[in-house]
Amino acid sequence: MRLKIPAGELVLGAVFAGTGLFWAAVAAGLPMWDGFAPATGFLPLTYGALLAILGIAATFADAAPAGDATDERREAPMGRPLLILLALAAGVAGIESAGFFAAMFLSMLFLFRVVERLPLVSSVAVSAASALVLTVVFRTWLGVPFPAGPWGF
Amino acid sequence: MSVIQELATGLAGALTPWNMLMCLAGVFAGQLVGALPGIGPSAAIALLLPLTFGADPTSAIILFAGIYYGAQYGGTLTSVLISVPGEPSSVMTSIDGYQMALQGKAGVALGIAAIGSFIAGTLSTIGLMLLAPPLARMALAFGPPEYFSLVVLGLTALAAVGGSVLKGLAAGVFGLLLSTIGIDQQTGVARFAFDRVWLLDGVGFIVLSVALFGVAEVLSSAGMATQRPITKIANLLPSRAEWKQSRMPILRGSLIGFVVGVLPATGATIASFVAYITEKKLAKDPSRFGKGAIEGVAGPESSNNAAAAGAMVPMLALGVPGSGTTAIILGALIMFGIRPGPELFDKNAQLVWTVIASMYIGNVFLLVMNLPLAGLFAQLLRVPYSWLYPPILALCVAGVYSQANSIEDVWMLVGFGALGWAMMRYEWPAAPMILGLVLGSIFENSMRQSMTLSHGSLGIFVTRPISAVLLACALIAVLAPAVARWWRARAHI
Known part of the structure; x- marks a missing residue:
């Protein structure tokens, strides 16, 4: 079955995933652990990685089969x-x-x-x-x- | 102090002229934004946030709560008169409400909605008063691991409210990510500021709220708003027979709305849906539904109003918002330096009880405003949206600039507004992003404290019973929609 993902939604998913990857890359240069607890970079790295995964997953997981009726808001002129x-x-x-x-x-x-x-x-x-x-x-x-x-x- | 004594203290605070005025202004503004398309209670509260800087937090929260439950009333007007729900929670009302309007009974539909909303609002405020304090007392035993798990539950529950859990989770994580911009509160190290001084303070809660709920809503609605003919209103009071048909749906709707509203991840929209289905199932002649059955208005309308007060229970007692609007009210509390959650009833008892008492007064205001003034509010629907949105955008700019007198904040407003519009267009929920930003620092601090307590072991989050239960609830919130979808698919095979 061919899936239909609007170009705008692909861009949005890419913005989410790209931001996540960028965050993870910057966070990788920060200290990760301090004693028993996470340091400055740990959570931003985790958030970045999670956002990259979720951004991609959310874009593709909710794709409608091609030919499905689409929502009025998605089709509204830009x-x-x-x-x-x-x-x-x-x-x-x-x-x-x-x-x-x-x-x-x-x-x-x-x-x-x-x-x-x-x-x-x-x-x-x-x-x-x-x-x-x-x-x-x-x-x-x-x-x-x-x-x-x-x-x- | 007993609940009655607390309420008496709250009433004394709520009945001061200024707080009464704030309550009246709140319910009036709520009624207005509920009726007008293209601006909802979340946007209204976000826009008013800058105006409440330096104001008394109690009065500001009374104003915001008034907008929240007032909007539920306002949404009914558009549902009944033009079959365009002002709020998602009024969708079910429009089914039979608009049919009643076509039969010349618009007044009765609005009247029973107002009376039902008043009864439901009052009953659910009693529920809030009785349920929230013991829940907060129970939660006083919370330590850092429990707070951590509570934030996880709040984020996952809010993510599960919308259509796609994955999109909700992505938005929540985006909010958490934004919360890392600026100075790390525990180490003092600057992160993600990219050598820009104005980023050291991080992304402001007001900037993001106004962008995602104000600018984005305008951009989204401006392309779609259309004018529709408005039905005339006459005879707002229901007849004896109509009242007899409506009273049990009102009571059932109140109970359903309150219970559903209290549960995280639900809210007024689901409450009104459940109430409508219940009434249809219990009706002697279900075929009347969809053709102008008064029970189809009384049940859902009572339910969505009861849910608004119900959603305040977890927000006030646990700091877990059940909807986008309560997420913004939660952010407002934090902005005023008040930590929402279990300690709120202990450390800010006067504020909480004054807000609760004001909700009784607000419901009376709304009943008075709705019965005689319904016609006047209906006239507002005649104002085209094209005259409304440019001043709304200018207000967004003024409000955000006033927060820190910073033009960079206004540029962020434009950027996040564009992002919010795209999110709205493709149904990525915005509320989890706000909540992520608001709760990000509590999340990070409680995680670090928990890990220090456990000498670096993650086991602390699952070996402490309350924390484990909260995490299990979070897991259920994430998995339940997927399981429900699988179940439906299996049933269709």
């Missing part, structure tokens, strides 16, 4: 989530140079207007209001020193 992730990353990248308010405002505006194609005026209003509320709550009330942009906020 374009929109990736675009949202990109907008989020761009927003984060802009925090230190443009300031928290501007970075979050632009990031939300992009999501409302470009990704969701919502009306411009409402998009601007909701983005500005949301960024303002967050800035007031976190910076003013909770005293969080958000980076400020060139215009001072």
